[in-house]
Amino acid sequence: MSDQMKDRMKDIVSLCKRRGFIFAASDIYGGINGFWDYGPLGTELKNNLRDRWWHDMVIAPPIGPDGTPISIVGIDSSIIQNPKCWEASGHVGGFNDPMVDCRESKKRYRADHVFVLTPKDGQGHAFAFDKDAQNEEIEKRLKKLAKNKSINDFDRESLDQIPAADFLNIIGPDVKMAGTLTEPRQFNMMFHTYVGATAGDENKAYLRPETCAGIFLNFKNVLDSSRVKVPFGIAQVGKAFRNEVTPRNFIFRSREFEQMELEWFCAEEDVPKWFDFWVEQRTNFWLSLGIPKSELHFLDVPKEDLSHYSSRTIDVEYRFPFAAPDFDELEGIAHRGNYDLTQHQEFSGEKLSYFDQQENKRFLPHVIEPSTGLTRGVLALICQAYTVDENRPSGVYLDFHPSMAPKKAAILPLTAKPHHVEPAQKLYMSLRDEFVVDLDIKQNIGKRYARQDEIGTPYCFTIDNETLEDHSVTVRDRNTMAQERIPLDKVKAFLREKIHGK
RNA sequence: GCGAGUGUAGCUCAGGGGUAGAGCAUAACCUUGCCAAGGUUGGGGCCGAGAGUUCGAAUCUCUUCACUCGCUCCA
Numbered sequence A: 001m002s003d004q005m006k007d008r009m010k011d012i013v014s015l016c017k018r019r020g021f022i023f024a025a026s027d028i029y030g031g032i033n034g035f036w037d038y039g040p041l042g043t044e045l046k047n048n049l050r051d052r053w054w055h056d057m058v059i060a061p062p063i064g065p066d067g068t069p070i071s072i073v074g075i076d077s078s079i080i081q082n083p084k085c086w087e088a089s090g091h092v093g094g095f096n097d098p099m100v101d102c103r104e105s106k107k108r109y110r111a112d113h114v115f116v117l118t119p120k121d122g123q124g125h126a127f128a129f130d131k132d133a134q135n136e137e138i139e140k141r142l143k144k145l146a147k148n149k150s151i152n153d154f155d156r157e158s159l160d161q162i163p164a165a166d167f168l169n170i171i172g173p174d175v176k177m178a179g180t181l182t183e184p185r186q187f188n189m190m191f192h193t194y195v196g197a198t199a200g201d202e203n204k205a206y207l208r209p210e211t212c213a214g215i216f217l218n219f220k221n222v223l224d225s226s227r228v229k230v231p232f233g234i235a236q237v238g239k240a241f242r243n244e245v246t247p248r249n250f251i252f253r254s255r256e257f258e259q260m261e262l263e264w265f266c267a268e269e270d271v272p273k274w275f276d277f278w279v280e281q282r283t284n285f286w287l288s289l290g291i292p293k294s295e296l297h298f299l300d301v302p303k304e305d306l307s308h309y310s311s312r313t314i315d316v317e318y319r320f321p322f323a324a325p326d327f328d329e330l331e332g333i334a335h336r337g338n339y340d341l342t343q344h345q346e347f348s349g350e351k352l353s354y355f356d357q358q359e360n361k362r363f364l365p366h367v368i369e370p371s372t373g374l375t376r377g378v379l380a381l382i383c384q385a386y387t388v389d390e391n392r393p394s395g396v397y398l399d400f401h402p403s404m405a406p407k408k409a410a411i412l413p414l415t416a417k418p419h420h421v422e423p424a425q426k427l428y429m430s431l432r433d434e435f436v437v438d439l440d441i442k443q444n445i446g447k448r449y450a451r452q453d454e455i456g457t458p459y460c461f462t463i464d465n466e467t468l469e470d471h472s473v474t475v476r477d478r479n480t481m482a483q484e485r486i487p488l489d490k491v492k493a494f495l496r497e498k499i500h501g502k
Numbered sequence B: 001g002c003g004a005g006u007g008u009a010g011c012u013c014a015g016g017g018g019u020a021g022a023g024c025a026u027a028a029c030c031u032u033g034c035c036a037a038g039g040u041u042g043g044g045g046c047c048g049a050g051a052g053u054u055c056g057a058a059u060c061u062c063u064u065c066a067c068u069c070g071c072u073c074c075a
Helices: A003-018 A040-059 A084-089 A135-145 A164-169 A212-217 A219-226 A268-288 A339-348 A374-385 A418-431 A445-455 A465-470 A488-500
Strands: A022-024 A036-038 A072-074 A098-101 A108-110 A114-119 A126-130 A154-158 A192-194 A204-206 A232-241 A256-266 A296-300 A312-318 A328-337 A354-356 A361-363 A366-373 A386-388 A396-398 A409-413 A437-439 A459-463 A472-477 A483-487
Touching: A003 A022, A003 A374, A003 A386, A036 A040, A040 A072, A040 A232, A040 A256, A040 A374, A084 A212, A084 A339, A126 A135, A212 A219, A212 A232, A212 A256, A212 A339, A256 A268, A256 A374, A268 A296, A268 A312, A268 A328, A268 A366, A312 A374, A328 A339, A328 A374, A339 A366, A366 A374, A374 A386, A396 A445, A409 A418, A409 A445, A418 A437, A418 A459, A418 A465, A418 A488, A445 A459, A459 A488, A465 A472, A472 A488, A483 A488
Parallel strands: A072 A232, A409 A437, A409 A459
Antiparallel strands: A022 A036, A098 A108, A114 A126, A114 A154, A192 A204, A232 A256, A256 A366, A296 A312, A312 A328, A328 A366, A354 A361, A386 A396, A459 A472, A472 A483
């Protein structure tokens, strides 16, 4: 990251805090790593992005390649599911082994793959070895480091059986000094909890690490209740949790985050057609929100980097300041095959196949998954909107697309006198049912414009003496700072046109 | 997790073993009011937390927490 871009991120983070977009979670307690709270404006922004996605997916889905609207329904599944779900998805198992790090050699060991020789007489250090270590090399090492003691002078134990308090006396497998091993840690990315009052392994449960599982679990329920036919989609927006080793880059990688996921179910032979369709649709989505094509990058994920279930994935990447001049992931569009339905069918014992009456055949649909980080989208919108302009008092403004801006307009009486304030209040009341608008009366007009610039309000309506004479107001455009006069009774139509384009 | 750096007001920062500072923000009031204007007044911090050294610590030492960067991790 260049210094300039480092500063840019710092400026963005501090603006977000100063103006009430995003705060550190538990701020007054010193924060908690990897968690963030959304303030008044950040919440509006996030809701705008979420609502727009929901609208474009579920309320008014795109027109398909054949010219007719496609079919998508929405669900909202539980964050905690039966733990078997995560065994089926592959999230539990294989990654549950406690690991031990060596501070000196920088190596990482599975605790059950390391054994320890503890001196029978309790004198001197204990020695750790890789489980495959041969007697010959063990003796050699002991001769060197343990004053010619031999294997017979030691008890052998697996490292995961030894209390962490005793680690200080252990010399790691690849070093010559004691006390460099960390205590064993689980490296599972899932947060776990216990369902019910007693905390035991039998009622251990997990917070979902991705929202898509809830969609697969409800595939049959939706099929049975919604009259949908393949191809169709199920959409969901919600929180997901991953115990990231290193949360980084503001809200980009956090431990609690929000996803907007669509699972598109189709026949295997139609996969290429729909894959291209969704890449195009999702690209258009970001373009329509003001992310320019030049700041987007499409990464056809190389075979060796693909998840085990995916045969093709395209990452839609955005040039986040911390990644610039490179890009980082904003959305992934993955062909998941029928891996998920296959797994859940096997683990649950429920038949999850689809019967196509016209073709008279039964099959497990393939899945194309456009999966977006809602909170990453919010960050992309903020980064893209952040515009330095030394020619204006605020020095910076947020160039949000009007439909994304947390406040659509501010209503500003030129003075705090009743003859300006009263018409302003009237205008405010007539707009607030339909638009998120601010009524700001106090302080001089320049300061109020500047404040709206900084939070990205696209329009300011000012009530002045002319308003009293001819029922017109001035509209100030955020980006150009230019003003025009429009009739009071055209304000609503003006906003509708600017925000919805109609 | 490892290594380096940082932590002082809402934000950005200065200072530095002896009574906590600036700019901006924020609140109130004034004005013949269109771009952070001028004026007056106010609120806000025991200097990230804990321990130690000292007559005395925001300042020095240690521990811890958080953040930033690099590595690692991101199935």
